[in-house]
Amino acid sequence: MDYASYLRLPQLLSNQQMESVKQGSPAHDEMLFIVIHQTYELWFKQVLFELDLIQSIFGGPVVDDADLGRAVHAAERIVKIEQLLVGQIDVLETMTPMDFLEFRNLLIPGSGFQSEQFRLIEIRLGLKRETRLAFNDTSFDASLPEDARRHLLAAEGRPSLRDQVDAWLSRTPFVESGAFQFRDAYRSALDKLLSHDMDLIRAHPHLSAAEKEVQLASLQKSRAMFDGLLDDARYAELRAQGAWTFSRRALQAALFIFLYRDEPAAHAGFRMLKALMDIDETLALWRMRHALMVSRMLGRKVGTGGSSGYDYLRATADKHRAYNDLFAIATFLIPRSALPPLPEEVRQSMRYRYEQRP
Ligand code: HEM
Secondary structure, X not given: OOHHHHOOHHHHHOOXXXXXXXXXXXXXXXXXXXXXXHHHHHHHHHHXXXXXXXXXXXXXXXXXXXXXXXXXXXXXXXXXXXXHHHHHHHHHOOOOHHHHHOOHHHOOOOOHHHOHHHHHHHHHHOOOHHHOOOEOOEOOOOOOOHHHHHHHXXXXXXXXXXXXXXXXXXXXXXXXXXXXXHHHHHHHHHHHHXXXXXXXXXXXXXXXXXXXXXXXXHHHHHHHHHHHHHOHHHHHHHHHOOOOOOOHHHHHHHHHHHHOOOOHHHHHHHHHHHHHHHHHHHHHHHHHHHHHHHXXXXXXXXXXXXXXXXXXXXXXXXXXXXXXXXXXXXXXXXXXXXXXOOXXXXXXXXXXXXXXXX
């Protein structure tokens, strides 16, 4: 075994074939363009490999606590890789728009839009076909080769990580435990908090009557939003409109984990949810950075894949998110001091205790 043969370097390093050289008009920056895209695809491969592990852990009927730590670790690795992918755009931007023009026309109709691995990452994280932005009146996979389209369809037919996390959260113990119903305890804590805030506004010495009315109306609005999460019928309505994607049970459990994350039994779950938010946010950041890079490289030209370029890509940063629901939970957080205390038996079952035996 030696370095070059283990890494298959002769094969790897002979795979950078510049189209401009083949056409007899070498464009220096095309090498950078190829190397950057190939390294992206290698990292996409690693992200999918980490998703294999995470999804195998979340795929079963029970997620063992001992395995949860490995899933968190793999998810945190994905975040680090994504950060690297965002950073790689700095290297690509050392290519100026005029240098790009030297070989851009040779790429048509090829585009990163046709990256099968990128689409697999999106699908496996939980992005659904019906929530994708319209693209030139065709489906997002229309320009991919037949076998790639088949792979994507097969991936869409399997549970995504978001589906698996939803099922896992829905099984969270403690949320409803004997006489303890988190939903009821939380609702009364919120009622208390809101009526306290309303009393403060009504009695405020420096607010005018009109200002008080605005503030009180805003608190009423918060109340209605809380109902959206705590009330079955209202939640079902909002979910049907696309405002929520997770099930109500799952989101309520996620809220519980966020609020009681100091309890040892909630630690790993909290780290997993945080890692999922980091994955989602860093991917959105990449989308944003890529869109800005595209606007600098192309201005208002359409993309080689035929999209509106910047406008389309910019919009995906907002819309193509799989874990928006977890971000929305911040709306419902309350200060630690107002948290309903957990009943003693629930608290004890969420803690580890080591007793010294005589
Ligand atoms: C000069 C550099 C680049 C330019 C000008 C560029 C341009 C574009 C444009 C205009 C699109 C929209 C589709 C289209 O009309 O073609 C797009 C999509 C895309 N590009 Fe790039 N790109 C560049 C570099 C990269 C790199 C290095 C990657 C890494 C793999 C990449 C990955 C993607 C992906 C995954 C999409 C699909 C995004 C989505 O639909 O959400 N691009 N690119």
